[in-house]
Amino acid sequence: MSVALFGMDRADIGLAGLAASGGLIAVGVGISFWRGLGLERSLLWAALRALIQLLIVGWALQLVVDPNDSLIWSGVWLLFMLAFAAWTTAQRAAEVPKVFALSLLAYALSGVVTLGVLFGFQVYELEGRTIVPLAGIVVGNSLSATVLVSRQILEAASEQRGVIEGRLALGLSARDAFQPHLQRALRTALVPQIETTKAVGIVALPGAMVGLILAGVDPADAVMVQISVMYLVLGSVATTTTVMMMAFHANSSHLLNSSVDSDAVTLCLAQCDRAVAWLAAWNVLAW
Amino acid sequence: MASSTGFSLLEVAAGPAEAPILTDITVDLPEHGITVIVGPSGSGKSTLLRLLNRLDDPVGGAITWRDEALSAMPPPTLRRQVGTIFQRAPLFEGSVLDNFRVADPEVSGERGRHVLEHVGLSAGLLDRDAATLSGGEAQRMCVARALLTRPEVLLADEPTAALDIDARIAVEGLARQLADEGIAVLWVSHDTDQVRRLADHVLAIVDGKVAAFGHLSELDMHADPIVRRLIGAPA
Numbered sequence: 001m002s003v004a005l006f007g008m009d010r011a012d013i014g015l016a017g018l019a020a021s022g023g024l025i026a027v028g029v030g031i032s033f034w035r036g037l038g039l040e041r042s043l044l045w046a047a048l049r050a051l052i053q054l055l056i057v058g059w060a061l062q063l064v065v066d067p068n069d070s071l072i073w074s075g076v077w078l079l080f081m082l083a084f085a086a087w088t089t090a091q092r093a094a095e096v097p098k099v100f101a102l103s104l105l106a107y108a109l110s111g112v113v114t115l116g117v118l119f120g121f122q123v124y125e126l127e128g129r130t131i132v133p134l135a136g137i138v139v140g141n142s143l144s145a146t147v148l149v150s151r152q153i154l155e156a157a158s159e160q161r162g163v164i165e166g167r168l169a170l171g172l173s174a175r176d177a178f179q180p181h182l183q184r185a186l187r188t189a190l191v192p193q194i195e196t197t198k199a200v201g202i203v204a205l206p207g208a209m210v211g212l213i214l215a216g217v218d219p220a221d222a223v224m225v226q227i228s229v230m231y232l233v234l235g236s237v238a239t240t241t242t243v244m245m246m247a248f249h250a251n252s253s254h255l256l257n258s259s260v261d262s263d264a265v266t267l268c269l270a271q272c273d274r275a276v277a278w279l280a281a282w283n284v285l286a287w
Numbered sequence: 288m289a290s291s292t293g294f295s296l297l298e299v300a301a302g303p304a305e306a307p308i309l310t311d312i313t314v315d316l317p318e319h320g321i322t323v324i325v326g327p328s329g330s331g332k333s334t335l336l337r338l339l340n341r342l343d344d345p346v347g348g349a350i351t352w353r354d355e356a357l358s359a360m361p362p363p364t365l366r367r368q369v370g371t372i373f374q375r376a377p378l379f380e381g382s383v384l385d386n387f388r389v390a391d392p393e394v395s396g397e398r399g400r401h402v403l404e405h406v407g408l409s410a411g412l413l414d415r416d417a418a419t420l421s422g423g424e425a426q427r428m429c430v431a432r433a434l435l436t437r438p439e440v441l442l443a444d445e446p447t448a449a450l451d452i453d454a455r456i457a458v459e460g461l462a463r464q465l466a467d468e469g470i471a472v473l474w475v476s477h478d479t480d481q482v483r484r485l486a487d488h489v490l491a492i493v494d495g496k497v498a499a500f501g502h503l504s505e506l507d508m509h510a511d512p513i514v515r516r517l518i519g520a521p522a
Contacts, residue, residue: 165342166377166429170390171367171436180380 022047064128074128078135082107085143093150096248103146106243110142111135114236123228134232141233142240145189149241152185153248175249182245189241197234206230293318293352293440293471294339300347301334302495307346308334309495318353318440320487321462321472325517330492332475336442339473340369370438374445376425378417383428386417390435398435406431406461423454430461441465443474447481459485479519491517 013021025047032039064073086104093099115134117123124130157164160181167177200206209226213219294316302308309331316322326332337343338350341362350357357365379386383403387394400410406427412420420428426446433441443462447455462485466472476482482489482503489506491499491514499506499514507520514520 162373162375163377163379166373166379167389168342168362169340169366169371169373170432171363172389173363 061132064132067127069128071128074131077132081135081139085139088143089146089150092147093154095154096150102247103244106146106240107139107142109243110236110239111138113239114138114232118228118232137229137232138236142236145193145237145241146244149185149189149244152188153182156181156185182249186241186245190238193234193237197230200230295351296348298348299338299345299350301338301343301345304346307495312497314490314497314500316473317488318471321466321474321485322488322490323482323486324473324475324490324492325477325482326492331495332492333444335492336444336473336475339442340366340371367436368438369440369442370433370436371442372426372429372433372446374448376429378425381417382414383417384413386428386432387435390432394435402431402434407457422450423457426450426458427461438470440471440473443472445475482518489518
């Protein structure tokens with residue numbers, strides 16, 4: 001399947017349209033003022049910040065989506081996204097040793113798997129116009145799931161310590177003692193995405209599809225794109241959280257401050273490196 | 288001092304390196320009977336117990352078990368020989384049998400029922416959801432679970448602190464039964480009545496150091512009044 005994204009009508013709402021949609025913010029501010037919520041300043045700041053951020057991103061995207069530009073710029077953009085996502089994860093789960101390297105690896109592996117399939121099977125053409133937005137979807141969705149799974153695991157290491165030590169005291173390794181909590185955290189991270197995927201089109205019309213329809217694309221084509229995006233999101237979240245779970249699994253002893261398997265992280269990194277290399281080779285073959 | 292030594296601690300320090308909870312602990316713990324570890328709150332009793340199954344490692348000194356350095360023993364191997372029961376019984380999800388299978392994945396229903404009866408519980412509890420057990424039943428189920436690894440020592444960290452008197456007496460009776468069967472019991476307590484009921488030997492820890500160690504009757508005449516108070520020595 002190759003979706004034609006070119007030749008679509010441009011959706012130009014103009015400054016007047018932008019200002020009119022901004023009026024909705026004024027409604028929100030008015031309600032906040034009326035009900036004494038004290039959110040006026042936050043609403044205005046959020047709206048202004050989103051406007052500035054997206055204008056900058058829109059300007060920067062023009063640099064990479066031009067078919068005449070080198071794909072190197074898309075690659076640079078991609079690397080920046082990966083590094084930023086890993087840095088964000090490291091900020092949210094600072095207690096986990098080597099979390100920056102582990103999450104960077106997880107995002108990279110997720111990108112290789114999901115984008116490898118989409119580009120390898122030529123669902124989309126390999127160009128800046130497709131690489132950057134699709135990678136953004138992969139990294140953005142993986143980021144929230146990874147932070148969620150990381151926090152869940154850290155909470156388990158703290159709040160369920162008695163139960164985990166109960167398993168350790170029976171002679172289980174740190175990895176085995178922690179395994180049920182890792183599985184629970186992974187389920188917690190994946191279930192919302194699965195539910196969202198099941199409810200799509202019934203409860204809500206997803207953003208990519210709405211955007212394409214507003215831009216004048218035929219709804220049937222928009223649906224095809226949306227389905228591929230949903231699968232992309234589900235696949236990327238599953239891949240990233242699974243890699244993170246493997247890393248946490250190898251890292252269990254550190255999390256529990258126990259005296260077992262201190263070299264486990266290094267071992268896991270080596271295993272993941274091999275997995276990345278294997279998948280890269282697979283993608284080359286897929287081309 | 289007992290003639291047969293299980294754990295030997297030599298100049299052991301534990302806790303944060305900059306402010307150890309335990310310092311200079313040197314003692315040989317007997318391999319038989321019940322040794323009760325007493326001391327004021329925060330004196331390091333539980334910390335000491337956690338060193339013996341390597342839930343924590345010392346920051347100084349050396350610990351051996353039957354002349355083998357603990358630091359050289361893989362923790363999972365050590366922990367199957369040195370069972371532990373905690374103040375709050377850690378219950379795993381599922382039935383009592385599911386709990387047993389964490390200790391021994393191969394355990395049969397027959398063995399499960401046998402070990403339940405061994406700790407004074409009804410064999411009919413095997414299929415009960417572990418979360419529905421009473422406090423006393425849960426603690427005895429944890430002892431049964433620990434017995435499935437066939438330990439030679441049982442560490443007990445104030446296991447009756449949260450139990451009513453009947454359940455407390457039942458768990459104490461179980462400890463005595465296991466000691467009589469040859470499983471050494473190291474039991475942390477701050478209940479002087481319990482010390483009098485249970486102890487063959489007593490190790491008194493005060494301010495992170497060994498204040499006294501010996502047979503209960505010996506310590507009844509100890510010169511330090513704090514030690515005598517900790518074991519409820521007759522006036």
